[in-house]
Amino acid sequence: MVEAVAGPAGPRPVRALSRRNIILYGTLIVIAIYYILPLYVMVVTSLKGMPEIRLGNIFSPPVEVTFQPWVKAWAQACTGLNCDGLSRGFWNSVVITVPSVVLSIVIASVNGYALANWRFRGANIFFTILIFGAFIPYQVMIYPLVIILREIGLYGKLPGLVLVHTIFGMPILTLLFRNYFTSIPEELFKAARVDGAGFWGIYFKIMLPMSLPIFVVAMILQITGIWNDFLFGVIYTKPEAYPMTVQLNNIVKSVQGVQEYNVNMAATILTGLVPLIVYFVSGKLFVRGIAAGAVKG
Amino acid sequence: MSNGRPNQIFRNLNAKVAAIPMIATASVVFVGGTVWTVYYSFTSSKLLPKAKFVGLDQYERLWSTNRWLVSIENLFIYGVFSLIFSLVIGFLLAALLDQKIRFENTFRTIFLYPFALSFIVTGLVWQWILNPDFGVQQVVRDLGWTSFTFDPLYNAEIVIYGVLIAGLWQGTGLIMCLMLAGLRGIDEDIWKAARVDGIPMWKTYLFIIIPMMRPVFITTLVIIASGIVRVYDLIVAQTSGGPGIASEVPAKYVYDAMFLKQNLGQGFAGSTMMLLSVLIVLIPWAYLEFGGKKHG
Known part of the structure; x- marks a missing residue:
């Protein structure tokens, strides 16, 4: 290398x-x-x-x-009573990440589109709160969310965690989409309006096809972000549904027996593999994603 | 816009429906959740939140708890060093990459890839590298310097610097990218003018470029600062707060109080203090950014 x-x-x-x-x-x-x-x-x-x-x-x-350590990390490493390796955590993470990425992007893109092209009174107040919310430490909001999820019966369940990821991904994604849609020439939007297209018509026929790159950026941002999450996974799911990061930490920290450093490191790479692949494959788009997320437009 | 007709609410209805998740998140979770937590930090909640008010008792207890004080001290040390080193290293890397070098993409890819990794992965790798029996310390000893000691993760005095090394490795790539974007945004003519005037390069950077990049620095500062307050996973993976309580941080104190010790009141008080420390950074920034001129 x-x-x-x-x-x-x-x-x-x-x-x-x-x-x-x-x-x-x-x-x-x-x-x-x-x-x-x-x-x-x-x-x-x-x-x-x-x-x-x-x-x-x-x-x-x-x-x-x-390659024995890899095999063991994937299929045999123990956490507590389970000895089926990291594969369990991997699939849990897949099951968590896929719907979270899809839902958060759908909601944020439609919302960003509404904020960019269909401004209504009061929209900016909520948007400002949303952006400021991105800086509030999660610790302030995790317990109220536990209560909300418990009330609607989703605490400790997969849909609950998906909801949490959607909520905390919303500020950055909405900002990303809003800024992108704002940069699309207004004439296009107006022409479509004159032709009689409505809110959804313009979104699906004009905005969506024109903004595929930004959807890819959003996907990169969300896949790596959600895959790497630890805090929400540990709070809002049950042990058998723990995402890969949590399970990895448990495997390495488990005190039974002799520490097998090679297995630990194989497990660590396996957990980092998905975001690393996303990173190396996406190249410049990844940089664009984090820059878009970090620097406001 | 409005002409006071009764169907005001139904104008632009689709956009409002599309914004419902945002409105709910902003008002219920962000504002509502924050207010709720602050409110309950003044109660004696233990296992379950109870509205039995005890004034500032939780805060008094918090500030007389050794573990919290250690946490704050660690956060302070980690925060100050992390800010300084992130900005300096991030800027230096960006400046190096901005010298019209070959393989710029390769170097950038290398400096940035740790940012794609989670804090858990970062923490575990560095725990292994800093392992005194197998890692850097042993390698140097094997080379013949047998008294060499470098075991930050097992030394309460310096453990937080061990965490810092890992944190910087993971995060400086991002700062580099932001700084590079800032450098690229600077007009080429400035460089030409400085060269014509015979100003040495380091002086141009120090006295012309950096002052021009003030907005980038401020934004970066806010991003780093709000990240620092959240530091949690890295500690959990790398040291579990140890040795003893030497590397505890506020986020971990809050989590442990809420979910392990059934001491919600302490958790709420701790998280309110975390919120306060963010606001200290955030409010002046927002004032600088949005005060006066209208933005966004």
Whole structure:
């Protein structure tokens, strides 16, 4: 992996090895190694057997590559009484993430569209509250939400957690969609109005097809965000429905028996794999997603 | 807009229906939930919320609890260092990437990928790397420096810095991206003018570029600050608050009080204090951003 960034390889003929470039690329490469190291250590550790881990050092590549830790992490690692590995948490996370992503994006996109093109009185007040709400510590709102969910019979159930993710994803997604829809030329909207298209007609026939990139950005944001969630998973679901992050933590923290660091690291990579794949596949869109989420338009 | 006709509510009805989830979230969960929690922080709620008022008792108890004081101290140390280092490292990385370098995308991808990982994954990896028997400490000792000691996760004095290392690894990529966007937003002519005037590069950055990027810095600051107050998963994964209570943070105090110790009142009081600390950052920011000129 380090080879991919091997310095100023293809030099511009004249002054590629100037002092400035050596310092510049040298610094960048050293920092890059620091950032890559944990991922490298994770992978290397997960491919070693326990005896080798006890003898060697964490940075050395495995002498004998074994995939046993991965198999064990996926299918046999124990949390409490369950010994069916991380696969349970993986599927729980899938079952949590898919509907949460879909529901939150549907609601936020329609809402952002209403805020951008169909302003009504009072809309901005609620929108401002919503954006400020994004900065309120979750801890202030988690217990009232427990009560609300209990009242409507969803506490500890999957739909409850989906609702929670939809609620807390709403500020950033609504902002994202509102800003995007605002940037679409108003003439288009007006022309459609003249042609007699209504609220939903314009949304489905004009806005939706024009804004696929922003939907992808929203999906990236939500998939990584919800997959990586720990707090809501631990509060609003029951142990058998815990998402992967919670189960991972429980597996690593379980005190029974000898610590198997290779299994722990294999489990850690497995949990990080989904957001990592999303990240590496989406590339620039990911950057755009977080920038859109972070810097207000 | 309005002409006072009775069907006022039904104008633009679809948009209002579409906004119902937002209205409900903003008013019921965000405002309602916050008010509810603050209100019940003045009660003696234990296992269940009860409206039996005890004034500031919960807060008195909170501020005389050692664990809370340690939590606040940790949050403060973590917060200050995290802010400074995030901004400095984030800006330096962005400035390095902004030198028209080759492989910019590769470097950016490398600096940013930890941000895609959860705090749980981050915490567990760094717990392993900082493990004194196998990790960095042992590796250096094996190289011959046998008295080398670096075990932040097992030393109550410095454990929070061990967490900081992990937190910075995970979060600086984001700051770099924000800063890079800010740098790219600066007019190329400024650079040309500075070069014509013979101003050295570091001076241009320090006295021209950074002041120009003030809005980016402020926004970034708010983002980092509101993230810091929430720090929870990272601690749970990396140290579980230990050794002892040395790396406890307020978010964990609140969670434990509410869901493990059946001491809701303490949880509410703690979360209200967290809210207060966010407001201290948020209100001046909102005033700077939205005060005076109309925005958004």
